[in-house]
Amino acid sequence: MTTPTFSDFVFGPYGSVFIYGMLMVIILMTSLVSFRLLMNRRKIGYLSMIVSLIILLVQYGQLIRQALSPSIDDTAVFTALLVKVLAFVLVNIGLYQLYNATRTRDFVVFAFFGGITALVSMTYWYAPNWLEGSEEQMRLLKPLGLELYLFLLLFLSFLLVNPRIGQNGKYQLMLTVYFAGHIVHMANVYLFDGKQRYLGLLEQTVPFVFHIVLFLFIFERVIEIMQAIYNSSITDGLTKLYNRKYFYNRVQQCINQQTPVSIIFSDIDNFKKLNDTKGHHMGDQVLKQVAHIMKEEAEDSGLCGRYGGEEMVVLVTDPDESAGELAERIRARVQEETIVTVSMGYSSYKKGLGADELIKKADEAMYQAKTSGKNKVVAS
Known part of the structure; x- marks a missing residue:
């Protein structure tokens, strides 16, 4: 019995089993x-992804069986190709459903492609009568319909799926790698009869490469979801400003560090009347x-929050920014660009002031602006 060489391991069946086994590990992780x-999340896209990954596991399991038993029949070849x-x-x-709600029309499209796939798969067994050739030629012809159908699916994926999902760069890389792999497969089978090792x-x-990028795609989606959950917990859904709790915590953090900050407190004038009339x-x-x-x-000088109702606040963290000037710019733009005006008050941190007191002083200054004519800025 001869000892297997390195070349035998790389190009022989055990090399194939090792590669396919590693791919199955990546697929299991995904x-x-x-x-x-x-x-x-209970989202159907993840269920579709799991089903597709299970099918991939079946595919590579079949490839391992083929590597260990090279003499396989037509049914096994057809099954492996259809699974692919x-x-x-x-x-x-699955990738489409990760970023889009699945509507009735989507199910119609999925069913349509399912039907087309079934019809194309029949070409493996039923070649047209006018296609005649040697036994070897007919053997190569059988899978050709499904092989070319994969190229069509790649093109349609670029055209239909890519514009409707996030992470376009990773998705395009996945399709490009899959296309390159399929080109290599076609060249090996149809030009070299599978003998070019x-x-x-x-x-x-x-x-x-394809499955590593797919894993990164799914993992990145996890990060996106976590970020979205975090953002929704600290921001107001309507205005997209920070919510009251997050804003207060940031003010408290600055006070604890004795950072020289200012608070601008604003209230939209006659807002209740606006709601009642319009x-x-x-x-x-x-x-x-x-x-x-x-x-x-306030983009370069602080952060904004919605304090409640029509009350909005700014935490000015830039020591070079004048809270009064910033408040006046905001007031002037609101008057010029909207149908309402705002009354604003501001206060600046002094040693010994707590977060509640600093905010309260700005609120009181705003109330003074509101009760003395509105549409003005008052300092605490």
């Missing part, structure tokens, strides 16, 4: 992340307009 997301196509379709459906090795290793929809629009102006003006 499946675990997708399953965790499914349990937490179905896995690609379901992966793309370097192309065969490349065909086996290219999927590593409706809450108009009131919401005004709130968003005023919040946008405040964010733009």
Whole structure:
């Protein structure tokens, strides 16, 4: 019995088993992340992703069996190819569903492609009568329909799925790698009859890149969801300003560090009358307009929050920024660009002041502005 050489291991069946086994490990890791997301988010996209990954595991399990038993029948070849196509379709459906709510029309499109896939798969068994050739030629012809159908699916994925999802760079890389791997596979089978061992090795290793990028894609989606959850916990849903709790905590943090900060407190004038006469929809629009102006003006000098109702606040952290001048810029822009005006007051930190007192002083200055004519800025 001869000892296997390094070349035998790389290009032989045991090398294929090792590569496919490593790919299955990557797919299992991706499946675990997708399953965790499914349990937490209950979104159908993660279920589609898990099903597609299970099919991929079946695919690579079949490839391992083929590597160990080279003499396989037509049914095994057909099953492996069909599983490959179905896995690609379901992966793309899953990625689409991660970023889009699945509507009735989407199910119609999915069913349509399912039907097309079924029809194309029949070409493996039923070649047209006018296609005649040797036994070897007919053997190569059988899978050609499904092989070319994969190219069509790649093109449609670039065209239809890519514009509708996030992480376009990773998705485009995945499709490009898959396309390159399929080109290598087609060249090896149809130009070299599967006997070019370097192309065969490349065909086996290219999927590593695809599945690593797919894993990173899913992992990045986890980070996006966590970031979205965190943002929703610290921001106001309507104005997108920080909520009262987060704003207060930031003020408290600055006070604890004895940072020289200022607080601007603002209130929209006659807001209740606006809601009563023009409706809450108009009131919401005004709130968003005023919040946008405040964010733009305070972008480089502090942070903004919605303190409650029509009350908005600014924490001025830039020591070079005058709170009075900033408040006046905001007041002037609101008067010029919206249908309302704002009354504003501000206070600056002095040693011994707590967060509650600093905010209260700005609130009292705002109240003074409101009771002495409105649409003005008053210092504490």
